[in-house]
Amino acid sequence: MRQYFAIAAFGLLTACARLDHVQIGEIDQSQGTLIPFNVQVSQFGFEAAAAAELGRAVSKGRTAEQFQQLRDILALMNMGPRTGNPVYDDEYANKVMDYIYAECPTGKMTGLTSVREAKAFGAVSGEIVRLSGYCIL
Amino acid sequence: MKKILLLLSMTLAGCTHSIHMSHMSDVSANTPKSINLNKHIVEVTTEQTVVLGFVFDIDYVDQAYQQLQEKCPTEIVAVNTQYSTSHRFLHWTNKIRMKAVCAS
Amino acid sequence: MFKKLFVSIATCLSLSACVSLNSVSLTQIPVERDNSITATSHSWNFLGIAFSNDFVDEAILDLKSQCAEGKLEGILTKHQTTAYFLVLKREVIATGYCQQG
Structure with missing residues (x-):
């Protein structure tokens, strides 16, 4: 039991960075002073089937069977391609454009970089959409 | 016990989603200032339902591209393209959302 | 009977492809949208094992050659994978507008 606590404590203290997609746009340094900005939105990601699989792996007998059934049901109910862990709200990144305009009200921007990344530990993660760039003054 | 399992799985399953990517295009000098932004924003969403992975085209992407151009016949700047999937029982829905500024 | 059915299913699975x-991604779209161009490049591999992604550059070169001395805008780039039986086709399709200066 103690070793599970040790693993859980280690897991809570460390999180791995995951990079799924990155794309850099044009960088124009000839129009004026560039002020960097960074906009980030995130959502709690949780892979319930993977958590059930973990439960199955650490338990025995009837409990393990029940975890296995739970894992199978969850897998069937959440079918589809995924990037990282699933989230429970797909609108969390809808306002990124509004946020970058809030950071750069003139609308003159360059060097826009789109990043899809996460801070992940197994079945739990923070799924992140990040946009960074420079506001031209 | 099976009833509890089913209830638990339905609660945990809910409707999960996955955002695969969110891309922001370059922003040209014609972009309106943020103060006028709301009246210039155009947004389209197209989707495709896939049952057990059997899908033979990805035309919904081109539909979003066409619909965005129909909504804004003038220059379209600052395009934010998002590709996501909503997970369901034995099927899923792929979605493309294009949000941009219509520089009219 | 079962053999025929099995062969039929195997044939259908081999010929049908899931995309x-x-x-x-999409770049800014210009006002002038007369000259639409498309470039496609692809790469086949067995069981998803690939050793190079050079096919991506072919699409860019093709797109450039179709709009020599012009400006390419409104580029919709799709990266798709088509799965046949044991074989995968990776594809890049880029569509855009060529503005001749």
């Missing part, structure tokens, strides 16, 4: 979208 999946990997990524999509």
